[in-house]
Amino acid sequence: MSLKSFAAKIYAKWTRREINRWAHDPIDTQQQVFKYLITKAKNTAFGKDHDFKNIQSPTAFAKQVPIRDYEQLKAYVDRVVEGEKDVLWPGQPLYFAKTSGTTSGAKFIPLTKDSMPTHIRAARNAILCYIAETGNSAFVDGKMIFLQGSPEMGETNGIKTGRLSGIVAHYVPSYLQKNRLPSWQVNCIEDWETKVNAIVNETIGQDMTVISGIPSWVQTYFEKLVKKSGKPVGELFKNLELFIYGGLNYEPYRPKFEKLIGRKVNSIELYPASEGFFAFQDQQDDQGMLLQLNSGMFYEFIKSEEFFEDNPKVYSLNEVELNQNYVLIISTNAGLWRYNIGDTIKFTSLKPYKIIVSGRIKHFISAFGEHVIGSEVENAMKTACQQHQSRINEFTVAPQVNPDKGLPYHEWWIEFDKQPKNLEEFAETIDQSLVEQNSYYKDLRTGKMLRSIVIRSLTPDSFNKYMKSIGKLGGQNKIPRLSDNRKIADQLSKFLKS
Template identity: 55%
Template sequence: MLWPIRERIWKELLAVLRNTEFGKDHHIQSVSNLQEFRQAIPIRDYEALKPYIQKVKEGRHNVLWKGRPIYFAKTSGTTSGTKYIPITKDSIPNHINTARNALLSYMADTGNYAFAGGKMIFLSGSPELERVGDVPTGRLSGIVNHHVPKYLRTNQLPSYETNCIEDWETKLDKIVAETIQQNMTLISGIPPWMQMYFDRLIEKSGKPVGELFPNLSVLVQGGVNFEPYKAKLFASVGRPVDTIELFPASEGFFAFQDSMKHEGLLLNTNSGIYFEFVPAAEIFNEHPTRLSLAEVKLGEQYAIIINSNAGLWGYNIGDTIRFVSLNPYRIVVTGRTKHFISAFGEHVIGEEVEAAMLDACKQHNASVVEFTVAPYIASGDGQSYHEWLVEFEKTPDNMEAFVTDLDNALRQRNVYYDDLIAGNILKRLQLSILQPQGFVQYMKSIGKLGGQNKVPRLSNDRKLAEGLTAFVDKRLSSPAI
């Protein structure tokens, strides 16, 4: 029955698109099937959509979707500067109802209803909105804050006034003050900022978070891979708690964890989005293969393309996934299309470096706060390598062995990287150890501390690595490592 649902969504989207400026520009009136649709609408990113967004800002109607958006979700782009993603009257339920469905699925799956009677915190951006082209505009998490159901309002923390504080560290102190004496049962946020909240609670109370909040039973997280942060977060809580993983973005709420027993996130196939999938290796080709859900395979890496009732058409959201189930459709997020290293033809992705780091940490009883990887291209007679910039929570006893095992773990996962090392084209990875709070200080220095901001796991250039150089612990890092 899934194909009729997908076909219905596609036809409903197409019917609206025909009466928009974008649809007329792309001759959608003559489109009658999916193949013609793909020929008419090539894959695009925000930069290619920007001229139409500008028309919406100027007050035009029926540009990308009927009428005008009810919000712009404001987000930082790596190549396009600030992005303004439209949210329409038709697309807002995708954001609100999917969050609700994730919690209801958890309740049905586990039988845990008690958390709904306690206090819940959502670590989010400011709900204060500005107007851009007379459209209310703000961070997605701030927009969603205006749509929290009334039955949750009385249990929601922090206060509206605290949520409006822009400076993250000031906001965090106020959040701690407002929650430390409360019956917290659910905590939600991006894992690195959730960890900062936990650290501040422990510093203030001298107790593990799970002792401070004896009824805490659920952590809701998303935005980054949870695994690198999981051990430290659980250690901060001091006892087991359930976790619910979400896959939201300004462009749409794409998937959520619907089961504690099965791997992956349930793809949101019936929520105003028609999904397409491009083999990750083809995403930068001029004419990449575009697959429907009926054509995807288990275990393959795909870039997600969406067509939605927010007015996004052939839109590359920038994330890569792989399917772990086709009935139902469940995915795991594996990285970003623009966050990879292929300076030497290796095309290393986020899933590979994160798995390699977890393996090495397990072997050496080590743990990390945060890390990122960048290529170093040697000049002259020098030899190039990958530089890993790592902030350790627990440093391995034998750093030389740790680096060797980390490098081998990546070689096992990426045959191209292995060939480059075996062929002596690249030398073994080099490790630069950051000072305590190094990543936090870096994010603060560029004005991106807290909220929904994330450190890219991989870069194909040296911009991030060079920015972090000021925070490297010179006593522990050296070319000899």
């Protein structure tokens, strides 16, 4: 055992104990975070506009501060972007994480000297919890890769600006720099296809032990490795132990990954975003992710089915229930106040508080009142693939409201890696799974308002070609699992199998 590996075990045990302290005292931990946020920001422009100096409780906070999304907070963010100080948080941000918005164009999410360390600490702690649980630490001596955006940054009125994954690349600790791949030069390549090919060439002969990234893009990397070498990834990287991922549910990809690797590999799910690092999987036998309660973020929750009401009830942490879909509302030490990030989550445990990401409040199908969400279609796909010995590369779902004949339906656009022997039976399994999961969908099916789903089988590499056509191939970009319109579906029709 190397010194680094031995030290990692000791540090992991200490970190796990520290995490347990706040995880087992969640309500007081969140109350302390709330007091810190309000006190620190009371003299900012936002704090003065919302009378922070007289706010003593979360109840008063909710009365003074409305819930906002990016577009509604944009007037304040624009002042920060223009260089004004003390607007949303004391001083100026260290960085802007620039993301592509849907209605507001580019989004500039502030990262402050208070918030930035929480991103780094949560990612580190996820790995340390794995070491503490399993006792495995030898992988720290091998090579590690994260498929990410370019670390090169621009400037916006003197504030460094880039993709979150590229910003985080600047914070890799010195003791891991020698282990890190790809090289800085390769990481800075903007064209995704060129970049992946360069990463393959740079890593194919290395002792890779940890690989991290969004599942869909790591899959592309694995496919290129297998094609170039003629060997499974697990044979190329004999000591590959850990796959770390976020951004997409891994389960639809797991069978394909295990085929490409040639064996099972442990995995850790993360829940990072530009707005904050919210949770990570801290136990291998539990898919729930530990909600980060001591990371400078105060949480509130709204039931998904109540979210679009005029005055929806807001739930505090001690009021939430298991297996209920909630819209996540955050207030952070980056100056995002009662901010709706657009994600929906479910609690899988209340002691400690653990969650899964169930979808996006804007990514659902409710063309007929069914309100089908991301986790439901992913569960249905997983069930069908298991029952019919099938594998997929990617899929998305859209409504067909005006078919040429017959009842409307949900249209599933699927790029198969291994197509089922009977596509109709595969579709029936998916449809039945949705009926079992979603009572509204069941009522529409039994009431003959909808027909069974229709599958559109796509040619190989269809989703990559689509993403390339809209300038979003690779990096942190991902295909929405489902949508309430046919914008994506209509573009995919050119890739239909004959």
